[in-house]
Amino acid sequence: MKQLKFSHQLCFPIYALSRLITSHYQPLLGELDLTYPQYLVMLLLWEHQSMNVKTLGETLMLDSGTLTPLLKRLEAKKLIKRVRSxxxxxxxNIQLTPQGVALEQQAAQIPLRLADSLGVTPAEVQELKDAVTPLLYRLKPALKC
Structure with a gap:
């Protein structure tokens, strides 16, 4: 059956590429003592200054069982604080601490360093992102976050 050929599957190249890209982040994020999911939370907070837990979970497509321990670890590192409305x-609400704000400067070069590590240009990164993002958000409502 042609449709079951490995070479015809969409899932594998996306899965493998995701793992490879994430592995290229690891040494860069290690310098900041962040995991990849923690980095994603910090990116959102650097952009928005404060977000509630529900919005963070929805944006990152993470359930509370995954997000809560992640936030506790960031709080233990004194990068964020949790504040009840x-x-x-x-x-x-999740807010940056002064240490969390300061970490943004250290992280500023990560996107360029990642592109360099992958051997691609920033334009190629943007092109790939533009190709997969519409599909991601079309499929997102089907997820149970």
Whole structure:
């Protein structure tokens, strides 16, 4: 059956590429004492300054069982703080600490260093991102986060 040939599958190249790209992040993030998921949280916080846990989970497509321990580790590193909303105590906002803000400067070169490590140009990175992002967000509603 032609449709079951390994070479015709979409899943493998995306899966393998994801693993390879993540492995190229590891030494760069190791310099900052961050894991890849922690880096993603920090990217969102550097961009938005503060986000509630629910929005973070939805954006990163992570359930609370995965996100909560990740946030606790970032808090233990004194990079973030969890603050209950005064309007609704059920809402927990995540904010950067001064150390978390300062880490942004150290992380600023990671995207360029990653592209260099992968042997691609920033334009090629953007091209790949532009190709996969629409599919990701089309499929996202089917996920149970």
């Amino acid at each position: 005064k309007e609704d105590e059920r809402v927990v």
